[in-house]
Amino acid sequence: MKAFIIGSGTLGSTTAFLLAEHGLYDDVVLFDPYEPLAVNHAMDLTQAFCLTTDPTVRAGSLADMAGSDLVVMSAGLRSKAATPDFVGTAIEMAPLIESIANGLKTAPNAIVITMTNPVDALSYLLCRLSGLPERQFLGFTWNDSLRFRWAIAKHFGVKPEEVSAYMVGEHGRSKLAVWSDVSIRGEKHTFTPEERDAVAAVQNGFWDEFMKVSNLRTAGWTTAYGCLQQVRYVLGVNEGWCPCSVIDGAHSAGRPARLGPNGLVEAKELHLAADEQALYDASVAKIREMITQIAQGAGWTI
DSSP states (O other): OEEEEEOOSHHHHHHHHHHHHTTSOSEEEEEOSSHHHHHHHHHHHHHHTTTTTOOEEEEOOGGGGTTOSEEEEOOOOOOTTOOTTSHHHHHHTHHHHHHHHHHHTTSTTOEEEEOSSSHHHHHHHHHHHHTOOGGGEEEOOHHHHHHHHHHHHHHHTSOGGGEEOOEEBOSSTTOEEOGGGOEETTEEOOOOHHHHHHHHHHHHHHHHHHHHHHTTOOOHHHHHHHHHHHHHHHTTSSOSOEEEEEEETTEEEEEEEEEETTEEEEEOOOOOOHHHHHHHHHHHHHHHHHHHHHHHHHTOOO
C-alpha cells in the first residue's frame, strides 16, 4: 500500500508521520516542489520509525505517484495573490495543479484527499482535470465538524465523543452548522437562540485566540489527525458517517458520507431546516463561483 503526500510543510509532514506511525501504508512518499524539504522530512521520519513499524518513508517526484493507493494534496503557497477565499492563490498554483492531475492518471485507483484551500473547488477541479471517477475525490473538512462538536461539548460540560454534530457546505467562510440535527448523549437537542450564541462564542473564541498566536501556522496536528481518521473510514477501520467534501454534480461540498476502498459509498441526505437550507444553497453557489473563477483564471475548460 502506497501513500503519496504532495507538500512537505506542516500539513504534509504531520500527515506522513501519522499514516506511517499507524502502519496504514508501508510506502509513504513525500513530494514537495522544494525538494530539500521533502528529503529532510523523509530522512527524519525514517530514523524516527527504525525501531518500531519501520515503514518506508522516502522523498520522491511526481512520477512516484504512479500506482499510489492514496494521494493527499496538502501543498500550499504563501502568495501575493492570496485572497480570503484562496482563489487567487489557486490560480497562481495552476501549473502545479495541472501536473498533479496528470500524475493522477498514473494512479487510476487512488483515493485523493484534498487539504489545500479552497478545498471544495480544488477537489472538484482535480477530478475534472484528471478524468478519474468522482467517488475517488474527497475534500478534507473534518476540522469544521470537530470544532463544532468540541464547542457544544465545552458549553454543556460533556465529552466531544458524546456529541453528534456536523457542519456542511464550503470549507470556508460560508460553511454552516446544522443545529437542527445535533444529538447529545444520544438525545436530539433543540437549541435556544441563547444556546446557539453561547456555543458559537466558544467556537469563535478558540479560533480567534489560535489565530492570534499562530503567526500564520496552520492547524497541522488537528488536520493530520483528521486526515488519519478519514483514511481509516476509507480502509474500513472506522465505520459510520465521515465529514468530508464530496462531488455532487457541478460542485463539491462538505457533508457527512460513508466511505470505502473505492471512495464515496453514500452521501448523507440532508434534512435541513428552512433557514439552514437557504444558507446551504448560498454556500454551494459560492463554491460553484470559485470553481468558475479558478478555471477561467487558469485557462481551463471544465
